[in-house]
Amino acid sequence: MANASEPIADLIGREYAAGFVTNIESETIPPGLNEDVIATISAKKNEPQWMLDWRLEAYRTWRAMTPPEWAHLKHPPVDFDAISYYSAPKSQKNRPKSLDEVDPELLATYEKLGIPLHERAALAGVAVDVVFDSVSVATTFREELGKVGVIFCPISEAIREYPELVKEYLGSVVPVRDNFYAALNSAVFSDGSFVYIPKGVRCPMELSTYFRINEQNTGQFERTLIICDDDAYVSYLEGCTAPKRDENQLHAAVVELVARNNAQIKYSTVQNWYPGDENGDGGIYNFVTKRGLCAGVNSKISWTQVETGSAITWKYPSVVLRGDNSVGEFYSVALTHHFQQADTGTKMIHMGKNTRSTIVSKGISAGRSQNTYRGLVRVSPNAVGARNYTQCDSLLIGDKCGAHTFPYIENRNSDSIVEHEATTSKVSDDQLFLCQQRGIDAEKAVSMIVNGFCKEVFRELPMEFAVEAGKLLEVSLEGAVG
């Protein structure tokens, strides 16, 4: 509790609510990576030869690459031989056909996470795909979606059932050699979600995936591919958690989005991977490549992210605006506390005429954390009439944390407008005192001030998610004031 003689100070952290381990028998292959391991993963998934070849090619590419070092992040090198690249709950061998067949312990896990699968799905009309360690566990509402031709299934299944679609689009937005972690993911990804919305279909419900890392020493490498055909629309939600472990765990996902003519994809993430403890021990290393391609005219892709977890975040959800009049948006809240480090932002690549992009980034740093916004706006010579607006705000809580902003602008078209605004502010003792003097306790006050700061981003989130995000911020900031 705050008393008269304590101004804002960083104190002990709170318990990480999602930090429990689930006791489920699982099958995990030994740590280390080589061509045999990749063949094993591929075999476990009953993959066709072309997929295995693609993976092996990616593996060879990856071997020749080195981890990127340009980010404003400090961490010991990752030992890629100490990680197991595949782990699956054992009961997966007989894949559940419906939710009733899903291991009750697993369902209990999601309950604990506050995602009662049945209710959530039924009440909110959300179709949920759950990825536990490496495999998809349950996909709800598939039948209902099937009626309108929407495909929503684990990507492992899509590889077998819809090889033509997968072959055409996998790696089309994030090529294998795009970066070190994307290449690694391409070699070893074990599951993730696949979505295809056919022409003219507005997906009748929000699609949702929850990712959870459970096993020790496993990495999670999910792969998500979402294709929205002409005139189609989808809103997709992604949530993530992991148990508390003393060691660092690796998460290296790739998400690819393709929007064809007049199509719209709204992708929302609430990322709450285990951030490590108040001393900076443990936590997830989150190296993620997310990119959307506005392939068609008048298409639109929006990324909205609320990032409160992970020890290290390296993530730049981007949009390639190829179609004329296409629109890219990035709304982000990144909160770091204790010893967390985040280097996150976006890239907006304007190629088509009259393309527009909006970037709103809100970084909140507390404790001894470091929070970096890194953004690139590139306007190519052909992108006549392109427009970008970037707003980048940082909020500091306490005086031991850091906020950094690296906005890169490459404008090769004189007929375009690129605007950038940036602010840095502090939750001041005076603001806190005003709230307290009106009877509001310190933690509520900070959460209210922070929520006010994030307002422009939260209003982009689907309703239930916005509520969840607000609560998550509150919980993540516990102990941020004295």
Add this chain to the structure above:
Amino acid sequence: MLTIKNLTAQVDGKKILNGLNLQVKPGEVHAIMGPNGSGKSTLANVLAGRAGYEVTGGEALFEGKNLLELSPDVRAREGLFLAFQYPVEIPGVTNLQFLKAAVDAMRHHRGQTPLDASAFMRLAREKCKGLALNPDFLKRGVNEGFSGGEKKRNEILQMALLEPKLALLDETDSGLDIDALQIAAEGVNAFRSPERAVVLITHYQRLLDYIVPDYVHVLAQGRIIKSGTRELALELEDKGYSWVLEEAKAS
């Protein structure tokens, strides 16, 4: 209601309050006047529990409770209100949201159920009307871009909504135009009741034409050096502070 005995306090190692005594009973209105830098705001801040103000001696009892050991938010919920001399802005948080959170906290403390959004809205609009504030005011960020006078009226609005037992008003009259001063004074007068007390910090005896105090005190060099009634304020206006300071030195 409020008993201050021999209170000493310092800021950044600098002694500001030097053995201050004051007694406020329910129903009373006290005016505190005094030269710039004499410690008036410091007294208000110490009572409200602002960080950085270190109490080095003496005591302050509020309804028999030791005020000094309560956290600032608890003091507020117990019924102590401070209208700030310089209200701070909280961008992005709407006035309405802020006021609702504050009223909810107070009601919770008193064991009352929270008001639902529409009931609160009605109440807030009504209070705005009483202070001749445009209800659009509620939608704006807390003090964000408010004029000096609007900020002060917003303080009175908060007081009206929170219904404290003891209100400390730190130069709430400064920066108000003549009409606004009258409206704010009406707000304070409406607030007066036999159960409540008000401490007005002011430089201008004009305010006391509108809000007639029971007592007037002169605070100088961190102590109350003279107390009197309404007439003392008029005398101060006429003669300034030097004679009081002389008198205090002599005794």
